[in-house]
Amino acid sequence: MSETKNVVRAKLRRTSQVIALPDPPIGIYENLTPPAKRRKFEDTHSRQTFYVQNDLIKKINKLAKKEKGVKTRIVNEALRLYIDHLLKSN
Numbered sequence: 238m239s240e241t242k243n244v245v246r247a248k249l250r251r252t253s254q255v256i257a258l259p260d261p262p263i264g265i266y267e268n269l270t271p272p273a274k275r276r277k278f279e280d281t282h283s284r285q286t287f288y289v290q291n292d293l294i295k296k297i298n299k300l301a302k303k304e305k306g307v308k309t310r311i312v313n314e315a316l317r318l319y320i321d322h323l324l325k326s327n
Contacts, residue, residue: 282309 289297301307 297308297311300311
């Protein structure tokens, strides 16, 4: 820690004065947008049960390597590509 920071901290410990900060200008926060609320996984995804061929499951498992969410991303991306291809060819 720098010497200046130590000096400032020592001075702050010795004083019991409270420093009043000036009020921010009126309207300073009007143009700020509130932070976006993070949506839950369940709000953007639905659980489905269906059968997948065993050889495909083995390949997905090999690609996923026990990393969280990788299987979901693989299946979603594969379905997205396949469905987009089908829609373009019709």
